[in-house]
Amino acid sequence: MHVDYNEAAGFLLDNDNYLILMHQSPDGDTVGCAFGLCIALRKLGKKANVLCSDPFPKRYEFIHGDYEPMKFNPDKIIAADIADVNLLGSKLSHYGNYTDLCIDHHKSNSEYAGKLLLNSDASAACEVLYELLLCMKIPLDTRISECIYTGIATDTGCFKYSNTTKRAHIIAAELMDYGIVTERINRELFDVKSRARISAENYISSNTEYYLDDKCAVIAITKDIANELGASDDDFEGIASITTQLESVLVGVTIKEREDGKFKVSMRSTSETDVSDICAKFGGGGHKKAAGCLLSGSLEDVKLKLLSGIAPKLGMDLWLVN
Amino acid sequence: MHVDYNEAAGFLLDNDNYLILMHQSPDGDTVGCAFGLCIALRKLGKKANVLCSDPFPKRYEFIHGDYEPMKFNPDKIIAADIADVNLLGSKLSHYGNYTDLCIDHHKSNSEYAGKLLLNSDASAACEVLYELLLCMKIPLDTRISECIYTGIATDTGCFKYSNTTKRAHIIAAELMDYGIVTERINRELFDVKSRARISAENYISSNTEYYLDDKCAVIAITKDIANELGASDDDFEGIASITTQLESVLVGVTIKEREDGKFKVSMRSTSETDVSDICAKFGGGGHKKAAGCLLSGSLEDVKLKLLSGIAPKLGMDLWLVN
Numbered sequence: 001m002h003v004d005y006n007e008a009a010g011f012l013l014d015n016d017n018y019l020i021l022m023h024q025s026p027d028g029d030t031v032g033c034a035f036g037l038c039i040a041l042r043k044l045g046k047k048a049n050v051l052c053s054d055p056f057p058k059r060y061e062f063i064h065g066d067y068e069p070m071k072f073n074p075d076k077i078i079a080a081d082i083a084d085v086n087l088l089g090s091k092l093s094h095y096g097n098y099t100d101l102c103i104d105h106h107k108s109n110s111e112y113a114g115k116l117l118l119n120s121d122a123s124a125a126c127e128v129l130y131e132l133l134l135c136m137k138i139p140l141d142t143r144i145s146e147c148i149y150t151g152i153a154t155d156t157g158c159f160k161y162s163n164t165t166k167r168a169h170i171i172a173a174e175l176m177d178y179g180i181v182t183e184r185i186n187r188e189l190f191d192v193k194s195r196a197r198i199s200a201e202n203y204i205s206s207n208t209e210y211y212l213d214d215k216c217a218v219i220a221i222t223k224d225i226a227n228e229l230g231a232s233d234d235d236f237e238g239i240a241s242i243t244t245q246l247e248s249v250l251v252g253v254t255i256k257e258r259e260d261g262k263f264k265v266s267m268r269s270t271s272e273t274d275v276s277d278i279c280a281k282f283g284g285g286g287h288k289k290a291a292g293c294l295l296s297g298s299l300e301d302v303k304l305k306l307l308s309g310i311a312p313k314l315g316m317d318l319w320l321v322n
Numbered sequence: 323m324h325v326d327y328n329e330a331a332g333f334l335l336d337n338d339n340y341l342i343l344m345h346q347s348p349d350g351d352t353v354g355c356a357f358g359l360c361i362a363l364r365k366l367g368k369k370a371n372v373l374c375s376d377p378f379p380k381r382y383e384f385i386h387g388d389y390e391p392m393k394f395n396p397d398k399i400i401a402a403d404i405a406d407v408n409l410l411g412s413k414l415s416h417y418g419n420y421t422d423l424c425i426d427h428h429k430s431n432s433e434y435a436g437k438l439l440l441n442s443d444a445s446a447a448c449e450v451l452y453e454l455l456l457c458m459k460i461p462l463d464t465r466i467s468e469c470i471y472t473g474i475a476t477d478t479g480c481f482k483y484s485n486t487t488k489r490a491h492i493i494a495a496e497l498m499d500y501g502i503v504t505e506r507i508n509r510e511l512f513d514v515k516s517r518a519r520i521s522a523e524n525y526i527s528s529n530t531e532y533y534l535d536d537k538c539a540v541i542a543i544t545k546d547i548a549n550e551l552g553a554s555d556d557d558f559e560g561i562a563s564i565t566t567q568l569e570s571v572l573v574g575v576t577i578k579e580r581e582d583g584k585f586k587v588s589m590r591s592t593s594e595t596d597v598s599d600i601c602a603k604f605g606g607g608g609h610k611k612a613a614g615c616l617l618s619g620s621l622e623d624v625k626l627k628l629l630s631g632i633a634p635k636l637g638m639d640l641w642l643v644n
Contacts, residue, residue, distance in 0.1 A: 159481045159494070160512065162505035166498040172481070173491035183484035187592060190482065192569045202527050205520050247514040270509060 001115055003101075005135040008117040011076075011101055012041065013136060019074035021099070022052040023082045024089030025233075028154025028189060031060045033080035033103060033125040035067065036147030040138045047072040053089025057234045059188050063150060065143060076100045081125035081151070084110040103128050105155075108285075123168040126151025130171050145178035150185055157241075158186055162289060196231040203229055204242055211307055214248040215314050218306075220255045220299055240266035240290075251275060251310050255302060263302045266292045278309045323437055325423075327457040330439040333398075333423055334363065335458060341396035343421070344374040345404045346411030347555075350476025350511060353382045355402035355425060355447040357389065358469030362460045369394040375411025379556045381510050385469060398422045403447035403473075406432040425450050427477075430607075445490040448473025452493050467500035472507055479563075480508055484611065518553040525551055526564055533629055536570040537636050540628075542577045542621055562588035562612075573597060573632050577624060585624045588614045600631045 003011070012018075020038050022030040034050040041048040049069050056064070077099045082088060083106035085096030102113035105128055107120040119128045126148045133140065140148075149172060156164040159172070176182065193201075203225065209218045221236065229235075236256065243252025252268040265282070267275040269289045276291040282305070284293025295302045311317060325333070334340075342360050344352040356372040363370040371391050378386070399421045404410060405428035407418030424435035427450055429442040441450045448470045455462065462470075471494060478486040481494070498504065515523070525547065531540045543558065551557075558578065565574025574590040587604070589597040591611045598613040604627070606615025617624045633639060 160505070160508040162503075164504060166495045169491045169495035169498070173488045173495070176488040176491070181484075182486060183482070186482040191563075191567055191592075193567045194569060198527050198568065202524055205524050241513075245513050245515045246520065247516065270513075 002111075003115040003117055005117065005132055008101060008103070008115065008132055009135040011115060012132075013044070015076050016046045017072050017075035018046065018048040018078055019076070019095075020048060020050045020078045020080055021082060021088060021092055021095060022050065022080055023087040024053045024092075026052050026054060026056055026060065028060060028063075029124045029126055029151035030081040031056065031063050032147040032149075032151030032154070033129050035063050035065075036126065036129050036133075036144050036151070037078065037080060037103070038067070039141075039144050039147065040133055040136070042070075043138060043141075049074070051092060053091040053093075057237065058194075059192065060150070062185070062188055063147060078103065079113055080129075081105070083108050085112045103132065121165065123163045123165050124151040124155035126155075127165075127168060127171060140175070140178050142179045145175040145180045146185060149175050149180055149182060150189065153182075153186060153189055158190055194235060196229060197235040199229045200226075200231040200235050200239065201242065204239060208243065208246075210246070210249075212311055212314055212316050214246065215250045215316075216253065216307065216310055217243040217246060217249045217251075218253045218255065218303060219243055220257075220303070222257045222299065223259070223261075226257075240268050244268050244270045250314060251278075253306055253310070255299065255306075257299070261296075263295045263297075263299065264292065265295055265302070265306060266290075267306075273313050278306075278313055281309050282306075324433075325437040325439055327439065327454055330423060330425070330437065330454055331457040333437060334454075335366070337398045338368045339394050339397035340368065340370040340400055341398070341417075342370060342372045342400045342402055343404065343410060343414055343417060344372065344402055345409040346375045346414075348374050348376060348378055348382065350382060350385075351446045351448055351473035352403040353378065353385050354469040354471075354473030354476070355451050357385050357387075358448065358451050358455075358466050358473070359400065359402060359425070360389070361463075361466050361469065362455055362458070364392075365460060365463075371396070373414060375413040375415075379559065380516075381514065382472070384507070384510055385472060387465060400425065401435055402451075403427070405430050407434045425454065443487065445485045445487050446473040446477035448477075449487075449490060449493060452497075462497070462500050464501045467497040467502045468507060471497050471502055471504060472511065475504075475508060475511055480512055516557060518551060519557040521551045522548075522553040522557050522561065523564065526561060530565065530568075532568070532571075534633055534636055534638050536568065537572045537638075538575065538629065538632055539565040539568060539571045539573075540575045540577065540625060541565055542579075542625070544579045544621065545581070545583075548579075562590050566590050566592045572636060573600075575628055575632070577621065577628075579621070583618075585617045585619075585621065586614065587617055587624070587628060588612075589628075595635050600628075600635055603631050604628075 020034045022034045038048045038050050079099045079102040099113040101115045103117050105122040105125050122128050130148050240254040250271040254266040256264045269275045274288045276286045279291040279293040282293040342356045344356045360370045360372050401421045401424040421435040423437045425439050427444040427447050444450050452470050526541050562576040572593040576588040578586045591597045596610045598608045601613040601615040604615040
């Protein structure tokens with residue numbers, strides 16, 4: 001059931017003993033939204049904890065601050081930035097049917113929660129949280145502001161992507177009144193890299209293949225290569241955006257071999273080409289400019305399959321190009 | 323002579339036939355400020371042209387739009403984002419003593435212009451221009467908004483650096499009302515790379531040297547290497563920030579050999595270490611987090627000299643580390 005800001009605020013103010021869930025492979029938006037809400041609820045004298053199926057990537061450790069779990073029996077379950085129960089991850093999947101309130105910005109939200117506070121125009125779940133806290137009249141502080149800024153900066157690529165709204169800039173401006181050091185947060189989020197990440201980026205830019213008149217860039221990362229680079233999944237986070245850097249590229253494709261040998265495909269568009277259409281053909285989906293799918297077969301076959309789906313979208317015939 | 327917004331506005335409204343100068347090695351702020359002001363003055367029915375000593379890097383071509391030089395005898399000379407006459411470049415240096423108004427945000431401005439409109443708290447000269455146009459009551463449009471956004475996004479690293487003010491976010495929000503496609507601008511400014519740029523970045527990340535317990539990263543680009551990579555000065559723009567990506571690095575150093583064999587040194591700090599202090603020792607200067615100097619000698623000597631200046635600032639003794 002969809003609820004508005006007032007209803008969600010009323011629910012949170014009227015209850016207690018909250019467990020706030022993040023999605024698997026946590027990013028800055030789910031982490032910021034969960035911790036931001038947790039800190040705010042505790043400020044009201046309520047009990048609240050956060051939980052995630054996966055460990056946090058190091059870049060989000062600063063959000064953790066002096067957080068300590070409290071001891072209590074959870075009464076209400078909140079989902080932060082979780083569009084579907086299958087994103088809870090194996091360790092939290094049993095909460096799927098017992099989620100009381102979901103705070104989200106994904107248009108694709110599957111409405112699994114008892115109450116859904118959804119604003120699909122928001123750049124991030126943290127933008128929704130900001131409006132919710134305003135509505136609850138909870139005064140912000142540095143810690144809450146850091147959390148909300150982190151979610152918005154993460155999901156907008158530091159105000160760079162097309163989902164950056166006017167409201168995102170205004171909220172960032174307002175958060176700056178609470179003494180957050182945005183430069184330090186952004187360095188953690190966007191600039192600091194492990195040596196393995198640097199190796200991974202080097203490998204990728206030296207091994208990008210260009211197809212379809214340089215309009216399509218393809219990166220393939222097999223299990224063997226990942227091992228050779230000493231790079232974990234964390235080190236490959238956000239790597240798909242590298243495919244779109246060459247000026248001629250309209251569609252970027254990242255193919256990553258999973259533990260089970262299947263290939264996880266991430267597709268990015270820099271133009272009007274709708275990559276969610278292409279991925280849908282292969283059983284996947286996503287947004288117009290960022291989508292994905294899962295494919296089996298040999299790496300070469302997977303590439304060919306993808307290129308045969310991309311070529312007509314770029315107005316090209318695969319068999320006429322080399 | 324320092325002037326305030328009202329005085330600068332009055333001067334621009336009362337006169338005509340403007341020549342607006344950009345600094346050499348033009349960046350998005352000088353280009354955005356010059357074109358933004360030029361378009362605004364032409365909207366008032368005045369004659370205005372822009373001029374730069376160097377050609378524009380390709381990434382700023384979109385600012386050019388349908389600009390065509392007008393034919394007239396310049397009466398008033400305006401400098402956009404130019405802190406000192408020696409930044410005019412060889413082709414424009416003769417204008418130095420005849421600049422009527424300078425619009426700037428550099429604290430270090432040498433006050434060479436007849437009138438100086440300086441706001442050193444502004445993130446960019448374009449932020450100063452925005453306030454000035456408000457004061458002149460010139461209605462914004464898409465083209466002017468693109469110019470101003472470009473300057474602010476360039477100088478703040480897309481709202482990432484420590485100079486990003488609350489006001490910068492608010493202005494960005496207000497500019498979005500004029501239909502600018504910030505995503506497209508940011509792609510031009512930050513994401514699109516030439517093949518030579520990609521090669522240069524690959525070379526750099528594979529050849530970065532780490533000193534002083536990995537607290538200092540050094541990149542050296544000789545003339546020979548630049549030739550080998552087929553990379554021009556444009557392709558190395560902003561390369562100094564790459565030095566600071568490794569998580570342990572506190573000071574990043576980029577050494578670039580110039581045509582005359584001297585080495586141009588760019589230093590970046592990610593911490594409280596003041597690199598302008600270090601560069602000042604070598605006859606250079608700049609800001610706390612971004613500074614530079616010019617050194618002669620062999621590359622190895624230059625490195626050693628720099629490290630001997632950096633080590634004590636990091637509380638280390640050069641001779642005790644390997």
